[in-house]
Amino acid sequence: MTTEALVPVFAALGDETRWSILAALGEGEASASALAGRLPVSRQAIAKHLAVLEEVGLVESLRAGREVRYRVVGAQLEATARRLDAIGALWDRRLVDIKRIAESL
Amino acid sequence: MTTEALVPVFAALGDETRWSILAALGEGEASASALAGRLPVSRQAIAKHLAVLEEVGLVESLRAGREVRYRVVGAQLEATARRLDAIGALWDRRLVDIKRIAESL
DNA sequence: CCTATGTGCAACTGAGGGGTTGCATTGACC
DNA sequence: GGTCAATGCAACCCCTCAGTTGCACATAGG
Numbered sequence: 081m082t083t084e085a086l087v088p089v090f091a092a093l094g095d096e097t098r099w100s101i102l103a104a105l106g107e108g109e110a111s112a113s114a115l116a117g118r119l120p121v122s123r124q125a126i127a128k129h130l131a132v133l134e135e136v137g138l139v140e141s142l143r144a145g146r147e148v149r150y151r152v153v154g155a156q157l158e159a160t161a162r163r164l165d166a167i168g169a170l171w172d173r174r175l176v177d178i179k180r181i182a183e184s185l
Numbered sequence: 186m187t188t189e190a191l192v193p194v195f196a197a198l199g200d201e202t203r204w205s206i207l208a209a210l211g212e213g214e215a216s217a218s219a220l221a222g223r224l225p226v227s228r229q230a231i232a233k234h235l236a237v238l239e240e241v242g243l244v245e246s247l248r249a250g251r252e253v254r255y256r257v258v259g260a261q262l263e264a265t266a267r268r269l270d271a272i273g274a275l276w277d278r279r280l281v282d283i284k285r286i287a288e289s290l
Numbered sequence: 291c292c293t294a295t296g297t298g299c300a301a302c303t304g305a306g307g308g309g310t311t312g313c314a315t316t317g318a319c320c
Numbered sequence: 321g322g323t324c325a326a327t328g329c330a331a332c333c334c335c336t337c338a339g340t341t342g343c344a345c346a347t348a349g350g
Contacts, residue, residue, distance in 0.1 A: 233337090
């Protein structure tokens with residue numbers, strides 16, 4: 081569930097409208113139509129965004145009769161955050177190494 | 186230095202070529218021309234990417250005579266990771282609250 | 291001084307993505 | 321069964337952006 085490629089996740093997070101959707105979903109599950117009532121974009125636009133978000137695991141869907149409710153997946157955000165932090169630490173470590181080498185000259 | 190809007194940072198991270206650049210810079214400082222020798226894109230394309238990365242604080246530049254060397258900023262990645270983790274935790278907490286409410290019925 | 295190399299600026303092209311409208315379909319409810 | 325609301329699908333527009341080429345400018349080195 082967390083083995084997804086991470087670049088597409090960032091691409092998904094690099095859009096203001098999708099953050100609006102995530103923020104709205106953060107206050108509780110909602111369907112595409114319900115979200116369309118709260119955001120200044122059409123239902124189809126929201127449906128596309130939800131498809132993107134679900135593709136990268138930031139959101140999950142549940143059928144409830146004729147409607148499809150979406151829920152935010154905090155775990156995916158946290159997993160992404162951990163990976164990002166690990167990479168940053170790696171880069172920092174390398175810079176530290178270079179500095180140490182320079183100081184030892 | 187870490188008070189930047191975070192959506193543009195994710196947009197910057199949502200591109201494979203930019204990750205290639207970051208990975209290459211992770212092995213040490215380099216100029217745009219040097220990077221162009223290692224990556225399958227033109228120098229100007231890399232220059233544009235570096236401008237984007239510098240704009241969001243993921244990279245910093247240093248003039249060295251006639252060339253401009255770029256360096257990755259691990260701290261910015263880590264700061265972004267922390268913010269991401271905080272948001273994920275918020276959403277998780279809310280889901281927990283909902284669950285607790287449901288169980289108390 | 292002349293040449294090499296590294297940058298910067300500008301214009302252009304092509305593809306992808308955000309957004310829209312319209313229509314078909316499916317399921318809930320009287 | 322008929323109606324209404326929610327979803328799904330498809331075509332389309334527009335704009336952004338990644339990438340290119342071409343040329344002008346600056347600087348290190350012989």
